[in-house]
Amino acid sequence: DLRKSLKHAEILMQPIHLAWVDYAILIAYVAFVIGIGWALARYMKSSSDFLTSGRSIPTWVTGLAFISANLGALELVGMAASGAKYGIVTAHFYWVGAIPAMVFLAVFMMPFYYGSKARSTPEYLKMRFDERVRGLNAVAFAVMTIFASGISMDALAKLLNQLLGWNYNFALLICSGVVLLYVLKGGLTSAIYTEVLQFFMIVLGFAPVVYLGLKDVGGWHAMNHSLQAVAVNPSTLYLKEAGVSYAPDAWTSAWRPLLGGPTANPMGVDWFAMIFGLGFVLSFGYWCTNFLVVQRAMAAKNMTAARNTPLVAAIPKMFFPFLVIVPGMIAIALTSMPDKNYRIPPPIVSNESYAKAVDAVKTANPADSVAAVKSVGDALGVKVAPDKIASLVAANATSKLSDDQIKQGLYNSITENYYSGVILSLVKKYCPPGLLGLALTALLASFMSGMAGNVTAFNTVFTYDLYQAYFAPGKSDRHYFITGKVITVVGIVLSMGAAYFASMYDNAMDIIQLVFGFVNAPIFATFLLGMFWKRTTGTGAFLGLFGGIAGSTVFHALTIATGNAPGVKGAYLWNILGHQVPVNCLFPSEMAQNFWLAAFAFVVCFTLTLVISLATARTKSDADLKGLVYSLTPKIVDANQPWYLRPAIAGTVLLIVCVILNYIFW
DSSP states (O other): OHHHHHHHHHHHHSOOOOOHHHHHHHHHHHHHHHHHHHHHHTTOOSHHHHHHGGGOBOHHHHHHHHHHTTOSHIIIIIHHHHHHHHGGGGGHHHHTTTHHHHHHIIIIIHHHHHHTTOSSHHHHHHHHSOHHHHHHHHHHHHHHHHHHHHHHHHHHHHHHHHHHOOOHHHHHHHHHHHHHHHHHHHHHHHHHHHHHHHHHHHHHHHHHHHHHHHHHHTSHHHHHHHHHHHHHOGGGGTSSOTTOOOOTTTTTOSSHHHHTOGGGSTTOOOHHIIIIIIIIIIHHHHHHHOHHHHHHHHTBSSHHHHHHHHHHHHHHHHHTHHHHTHHHHHHHHHHTOGGGOOOOOOOOOOHHHHHHHHHHHHHOOTTOHHHHHHHHHHHHTSOBOHHHHHHHHHHHHHSOOOHHHHHHHHHHHBOOOOGGGHHHHHHHHHOOTTHHHHHHHHHHHHHHHHHHHHHHHHHHIIIIIIIIIIISTTOOHHHHHHHHHHHHHHHHHHHHHHHHHHTTOSOHHHHHHHHHHHHHHHHHHHHHHHHHOTTOOHHHHHHHHHHHHHHHHHHHHHOEETTOOSBTTBOHHHHHHTOOOOGGGEESSHHHHHHHHHHHHHHHHHHHHHHHHHHSOOOSOTTTTTTTSGGGSOOOOOTTSOGGGOHHHHHHHHHHHHHHHHHHTO
16 A cells, blocks of 8 residues: 555656647747737837727727736636635635626726726826825835735746746746746737737636546536535545534535634635625725726726726636636545545655655654654654654665655655645646646746736836836836836846745735735725715825735734744734734634735724824815716716626626525535
């Protein structure tokens, strides 16, 4: 049995060797996206062309780019990771945490963004409030986009390292170089058109993996049956600590586990945190105020196209859980089936650590298994299963194992899961030559769209809202055009630095939600009051936003998820004070910590803005705010449009379908 498991580990640990057809698909795709950038370069004559596409792009293109800009590492790697870690509850990132906010953006907020002729969301805040609010939002957004881009880079470099054996640093440089080439040449327009291509590549590349995975586990019902057995005792697959048990539907029901409270589901959240923290604060904060996605709608050719952009995107978005979350659930079901020879990948351990652990196994005394387990665990730097290490030491003492066999045994003994490696391991397991090239290209496409989306949003905000506003006002358009290109290079370099930070987290989804909690949650409170309450003042908005970001920082410094050590993941203030983390500052999971952090930041910002606005004088008259505040802006008349082009009606239909999906998976 040990020999069989060693053979299985050997297969999982080997990098993939691509066939010529796989390389051909990858090279053709990279050449094509660079070609798009070069082809569009001749149309880039002004800073507006380069940074905002000159507002000239049709609805179906901006709609697919709107969803594709969000299809980076967050979506493919993070959602598959969360599907494995938390189950079908992850679908709430779509049915609760995306569709309602996208409909709200289309119906209520796009008229202000597009009608005000603002070039970015921070510029809208300048028109509504003043330069202080714009500057604070621009800086916070710039930092957030760098982190989001870095997460995409980190995930892609790890993918190429695991699948193809490429050096992590080399992979970072190559991928950054490709994105830099086509964004530097074609600006936002090339990013948008390549995002449309990337959308189709992602669907074509991943649909076969989901189909083959479901077929392998015996279909949907067989997968659910396996997950129900796992839920009762998740510690057998190292999903939770020993002694933790859930109801059988914890991984397979979307709402019932939440109604039982934080201890009844693997995500560790209740219905209130899900609806208010994710469904309202994080969701509306991301989809309605994040310039990365709003920029795609603002590039549309007219107001109707701009308002319909989020609605076009919402249609495929609604069904994406079946493409990106189900693979994680398949991975758990496969791990629970001994005959499938599969496990959730463990954390990446360096060759040096493996070499030390191999020596520790060779020198260990089989009679003293406790000392053997400790020395091997210390050498690897991760948690290990004592029984597996003891049997490995005993097997080596009986008949000398080769270094490779010991290394494979060590791989199997690791009791931690690297959830972000799930999608890569399934690609490795199911894809033959040709299909492998397509799946790898889909992964490449997703990371590049995430990186390019963030870099184009960063260069626009930095050039217009920071550089032009504060450092070099009144320069020629040519000057800002060149600055935009320079900032594109700077953005890529800074993103590479953020990639090294992102590599410390085991789930890309957890860190991105944390970053969004810091920035998007308080910003949404500012936009909400600014757009729908004319009494909101610039001083109230600035101090409220500052207080919201500061509040989220303090909340993070005081709280942490159970099982994490105080540090970059939170609760570092208790370390400084020399105290243990209090029980009421512990959350069941990183995701629960993120949801409550977002809710706290929103409430702080909303309350401060409200109170300070009532205490300070307005600096803008009703006439100044026309087109910027809901109650002072003439309503758009769209009665002459076909029903399917009227955002209110189309949005209502989408919400009804969303409710039906929630009911089916209740």
